Amino acid sequence: xxxxxxxxxxxxxxxxxxxxxxxNKAKKNNLKLRPHFKTHxxxxxxxxxxxxxxxxxxxxxxxxxxxxxxxxxxxxxVAFPVSIFDVEIINSIGQQINLNITTxxxxxxxxxxxxxxxxxxxxxxxxxxxxxxxxxxxxNNREIALMVNLIEQNKYFHLKGFITHAGHTYGAESxxxxxxxxxxxxxxxxxxxxxxxxxxxxISISYGDTPSCSISEDFYxxxxxxxxxxxxxxxxxxxxxxxxxxxxxxxxxxxxxxVYSERGEATIRGGAVHLSKDFIxxxxxxKSYGLICPFNGKKWEQPIEGLWLKSISQEHGVxxxxxxxxxxxxxxxxxxAILPVHSCLTVDTMGELFLSDGTSISTMRKRGNNN
Amino acid sequence: xxxxxxxxxxxxxxxxxxxxxxxNKAKKNNLKLRPHFKTHxxxxxxxxxxxxxxxxxxxxxxxxxxxxxxxxxxxxxVAFPVSIFDVEIINSIGQQINLNITTxxxxxxxxxxxxxxxxxxxxxxxxxxxxxxxxxxxxNNREIALMVNLIEQNKYFHLKGFITHAGHTYGAESxxxxxxxxxxxxxxxxxxxxxxxxxxxxISISYGDTPSCSISEDFYxxxxxxxxxxxxxxxxxxxxxxxxxxxxxxxxxxxxxxVYSERGEATIRGGAVHLSKDFIxxxxxxKSYGLICPFNGKKWEQPIEGLWLKSISQEHGVxxxxxxxxxxxxxxxxxxAILPVHSCLTVDTMGELFLSDGTSISTMRKRGNNN
Numbered sequence: 001x002x003x004x005x006x007x008x009x010x011x012x013x014x015x016x017x018x019x020x021x022x023x024n025k026a027k028k029n030n031l032k033l034r035p036h037f038k039t040h041x042x043x044x045x046x047x048x049x050x051x052x053x054x055x056x057x058x059x060x061x062x063x064x065x066x067x068x069x070x071x072x073x074x075x076x077x078v079a080f081p082v083s084i085f086d087v088e089i090i091n092s093i094g095q096q097i098n099l100n101i102t103t104x105x106x107x108x109x110x111x112x113x114x115x116x117x118x119x120x121x122x123x124x125x126x127x128x129x130x131x132x133x134x135x136x137x138x139x140n141n142r143e144i145a146l147m148v149n150l151i152e153q154n155k156y157f158h159l160k161g162f163i164t165h166a167g168h169t170y171g172a173e174s175x176x177x178x179x180x181x182x183x184x185x186x187x188x189x190x191x192x193x194x195x196x197x198x199x200x201x202x203i204s205i206s207y208g209d210t211p212s213c214s215i216s217e218d219f220y221x222x223x224x225x226x227x228x229x230x231x232x233x234x235x236x237x238x239x240x241x242x243x244x245x246x247x248x249x250x251x252x253x254x255x256x257x258x259v260y261s262e263r264g265e266a267t268i269r270g271g272a273v274h275l276s277k278d279f280i281x282x283x284x285x286x287k288s289y290g291l292i293c294p295f296n297g298k299k300w301e302q303p304i305e306g307l308w309l310k311s312i313s314q315e316h317g318v319x320x321x322x323x324x325x326x327x328x329x330x331x332x333x334x335x336x337a338i339l340p341v342h343s344c345l346t347v348d349t350m351g352e353l354f355l356s357d358g359t360s361i362s363t364m365r366k367r368g369n370n371n
Numbered sequence: 372x373x374x375x376x377x378x379x380x381x382x383x384x385x386x387x388x389x390x391x392x393x394x395n396k397a398k399k400n401n402l403k404l405r406p407h408f409k410t411h412x413x414x415x416x417x418x419x420x421x422x423x424x425x426x427x428x429x430x431x432x433x434x435x436x437x438x439x440x441x442x443x444x445x446x447x448x449v450a451f452p453v454s455i456f457d458v459e460i461i462n463s464i465g466q467q468i469n470l471n472i473t474t475x476x477x478x479x480x481x482x483x484x485x486x487x488x489x490x491x492x493x494x495x496x497x498x499x500x501x502x503x504x505x506x507x508x509x510x511n512n513r514e515i516a517l518m519v520n521l522i523e524q525n526k527y528f529h530l531k532g533f534i535t536h537a538g539h540t541y542g543a544e545s546x547x548x549x550x551x552x553x554x555x556x557x558x559x560x561x562x563x564x565x566x567x568x569x570x571x572x573x574i575s576i577s578y579g580d581t582p583s584c585s586i587s588e589d590f591y592x593x594x595x596x597x598x599x600x601x602x603x604x605x606x607x608x609x610x611x612x613x614x615x616x617x618x619x620x621x622x623x624x625x626x627x628x629x630v631y632s633e634r635g636e637a638t639i640r641g642g643a644v645h646l647s648k649d650f651i652x653x654x655x656x657x658k659s660y661g662l663i664c665p666f667n668g669k670k671w672e673q674p675i676e677g678l679w680l681k682s683i684s685q686e687h688g689v690x691x692x693x694x695x696x697x698x699x700x701x702x703x704x705x706x707x708a709i710l711p712v713h714s715c716l717t718v719d720t721m722g723e724l725f726l727s728d729g730t731s732i733s734t735m736r737k738r739g740n741n742n
Contacts, residue, residue, distance in 0.1 A: 004434055005456050060686045063375055063740055080686055081628040084704040085376050108629045111703040134638050257452040258479045267505050273719045277648035314715055315431045315451055332482040333455040344685055348644045368737040
């Protein structure tokens with residue numbers, strides 16, 4: 001079949017490098033690495049972790065847990081608060097899989113305690129370390145104690161520990177800001193571990209977003225980390241300081257369809273159905289939906305200075321520059337590589353990753369037809 | 372198989388009502404209706420148009436043209452500027468299909484004139500009537516004449532007319548504002564028609580975004596309209612004034628996973644991988660990624676006043692209210708229906724539409740696994 005555009009290209013070398021670095025960092029800090037697989041959603045990419053000794057993973061849903069269980073993963077944490085609608089699929093995942101679930105409050109846990117669950121489940125209590133989205137305040141000892149009590153009363157439940165996602169680090173604008181958030185989170189987590197360790201010596205603290213895990217060298221009190229995005233990284237992570245543009249392992253390959261030199265713009269085939277709609281704000285106040293790199297048909301080079309993807313609609317992207325000369329070098333029919341602002345969403349939207357040898361890797365949410 | 376959440380529910384009655392209204396408006400104004408199928412991307416929804424006598428359609432890509440050709444559509448316009456990478460698939464679409472393509476400039480057209488195209492193609496020249504994204508300025512007679520010349524010289528090319536998308540109406544904040552943009556576009560289009568009509572009496576003016584086509588009753592000089600979004604409508608269209616909330620025909624059914632009464636928020640399973648990331652700004656300055664409706668398992672009711680979807684991440688949504696009482700009525704394990712901000716992207720992201728009888732309709736970009 002003919003290649004249709006846009007397609008998502010994965011630089012396997014960069015991806016393996018990203019995985020290796022995180023595996024080594026976890027080892028060095030004596031942390032279990034339980035990478036979040038929602039970024040790549042692919043059994044094949046999962047095997048690249050396995051080859052480096054990683055045998056536990058994190059997922060965003062029970063269908064995703066089932067998918068990776070079918071791919072040989074037998075120790076999986078679902079890092080999204082459970083709901084009554086998950087019970088049927090929970091029961092359908094074989095007992096031989098260590099399945100850990102997340103619960104974000106007493107109300108949330110209570111909503112499933114009388115459900116007909118008949119398999120063992122490790123339970124993580126979710127704490128909110130500053131993100132403000134989901135989970136309990138770490139100083140809410142009363143509610144945590146009530147939850148521990150509910151867990152104790154259920155023969156299928158086993159308290160695994162506390163889980164948190166310091167997702168507010170995604171809003172940081174420098175590595176220093178990430179470090180401040182990270183240290184605050186570590187302090188809160190150490191306190192709660194100290195409090196519960198006496199009754200539950202096996203209790204585990206599960207932590208770790210990509211910015212903290214990429215930037216920091218201190219994980220005091222933490223037992224496992226769950227970064228996901230680092231496997232591919234993206235423009236957001238580069239702007240925070242988690243990585244350089246060179247570490248970004250995926251790019252959307254798009255045809256330039258027209259060039260409007262007079263207004264310093266060019267249109268590409270490549271829009272929200274390919275990249276999704278996350279953007280970053282540039283120092284000049286413009287939105288950027290991606291960075292534009294030269295592409296030779298096999299590999300992309302570093303982003304072209306002074307060019308950015310200023311807007312996207314469903315299928316169109318508009319590249320902008322303040323320098324008419326840069327835009328004028330683009331030609332209709334040329335291919336460019338777009339470094340995505342948010343790789344997790346771009347992978348989810350596309351559903352398939354192409355390698356430089358022309359083969360492709362399907363994700364769990366592969367499309368019937370990709371264009 | 373168990374239903375997994377979230378899923379996208381289609382109210383077929385509302386959808387048929389939306390289609391009928393537009394069919395009647397086109398008839399009344401003596402316009403050909405060539406609806407854009409990028410919103411529903413589904414052969415089955417296409418048949419609902421056929422049953423009302425619509426036999427021409429618009430698509431966003433050549434793979435989409437091929438998909439609808441396989442579903443019995445034999446007069447299709449691809450309303451996206453052509454590129455050299457489309458040639459192979461253009462040639463693979465059978466000669467019995469009337470296939471019209473779009474070209475946005477002389478440079479764009481020139482990029483394919485020497486390609487090995489060997490099927491007849493209707494050619495639309497794209498004009499920019501104020502949107503500022505793609506196409507020529509309507510007063511650029513010199514470049515248009517050069518393009519007409521190139522078309523004349525190619526034995527497979529046949530000049531169909533001028534095409535424009537007044538997409539700037541999506542930024543309008545009232546029906547009056549849409550009318551102003553619409554009248555300006557009509558004036559430009561009438562002038563260009565007058566200019567070219569003498570040499571090309573069959574020339575067609577193809578126009579029409581959902582706001583203009585929903586709101587206006589005057590289409591002087593226009594031959595065909597191509598609205599797409601109106602088939603389902605969405606919160607953006609309701610905020611412009613193209614429709615009421617009652618006409619919105621799709622909703623994402625999501626479980627409430629937790630309730631944080633103290634901060635007036637609740638979390639749902641439902642995020643960017645389901646809704647995509649378009650938002651509108653509310654009068655109170657907050658972003659809204661959707662409106663929240665009560666749901667009884669079959670049908671949704673009108674949006675709950677004072678509630679909105681204030682943020683979404685990959686899988687989470689956060690519902691907010693300024694009124695703690697409204698939030699406190701939500702319970703973990705309850706289902707809510709979310710009216711999407713941009714139905715085209717939500718349908719594309721989900722890839723499958725469920726009807727109230729539990730059956731489902733696949734889109735062209737159906738997922739291997741939807742959750």
